[in-house]
Amino acid sequence: MADNAYDKLKHSIRYWLLRKLPTCQQTVEKISQSMERRLTLRERIDLKLHLWICAWCQWYLEHLQIIRDTARAKGAEPPDLNSASASALSSEARERIKRKLAGES
Amino acid sequence: MSEAQAQSPLKSPDCAAWLDEHGDYLYKYAIFRLRDETAAEDVVQETFLAALKAYEKFEGRGSERTWLVGIMKHKITDHFRRVAREAPIGEGEGEGPEHNELFEQSGQWTGHWNADHAPTDWHATPAELIERTDFWRVFTDCLSPLPQRTASVFTLREVDGLKSDEICEILNISANNLWVMLHRARLHLRNCLEINWFKRPER
Secondary structure (H helix, E strand, C coil): CHHHHHHHHHHHHHHHHHHHCCCHHHHHHHHHHHCCCCCCHHHHHHHHHHHHHCHHHHHHHHHHHHHHHHHHHHHHCCCCCCCCCCCCCCHHHHHHHHHHHHHHC | CCHHHHCCCCCCCCHHHHHHHHHHHHHHHHHHHHCCHHHHHHHHHHHHHHHHHCHHHHCCCCCHHHHHHHHHHHHHHHHHHHHHHHCCCCCCCCCCCCCHHHECCCCCCCCCECCCCCCCCCCCCHHHHHHCHHHHHHHHHHHCCCCHHHHHHHHHHHHCCCCHHHHHHHHCCCHHHHHHHHHHHHHHHHHHHHHHHHCCCCC
16 A cells, blocks of 8 residues: 555656656757756756656667767777778779879879 | 889879778778768868878878878868858758657647657667677668758767867857757657667567
8 A cells, every 4th residue: 555655656746747847858958968068057957857757868868878989989990891881982083083193293 | 103203212102002002991981971972082082182292291100091091080170161161051951850750749748758759778788889880871871861061060079079169160150059950960860770770670
């Protein structure tokens, strides 16, 4: 019984907070901005509370972090020359650059 | 290169061999960041030309390839600067899709995630993803519908790790503008990756 009452209370608080706080659509924009600037105190509190009750926005934040970490790791490593999907310099472009270099040297 | 040049006392590199050795590497580096074949070819050409002029300064210190990539980074930045100058912001292109459909548009949960589009657990780490060549194909495809400038802002920030104010300076945009573009790019890319990579059963 006690558990049940506790769950009900938790649910009510969560519901009340979700109605009071900025929406998910507003929150994801703040999540993105938090990666670019220091949020104001009010923004930080709203964001923390929203993330506390919203698993979807928690995933969103985690995904942006995964995208950033993966893209930066990729940017720091040498291009994969063996991958078939990535294109190579076309033979026309290669010839054009060769002629240009020969002309300049 | 002419015969006379090849025998010149000034040690200049064998251009053909040079291009064969580093051409594809530099092109791949450029195409990943510019997503435009013509622009990438131009940047490769400018890099080799600049390298040829500065070859005496290089003097074989360190790796030739690292040196070339260093030059290319500047050439890519120059390219973005030039594009920003030639087509100032606000002419014909927006910052990118707003993706309002991802959120409830009416009812008591207006503005909250629509359950069909809400983020899910990706069960992935950067270390695994970086190894997957096909992931990068999806990643590149997902960036392609974005306006060129928005995709460029995203790449400069998230691939090359430039600071926000450096990007604002290169592209001649305000901080506010940068935040909007990054937000639109992330919202779009995250959703696109989830649909086309993380939710694909066979990946």
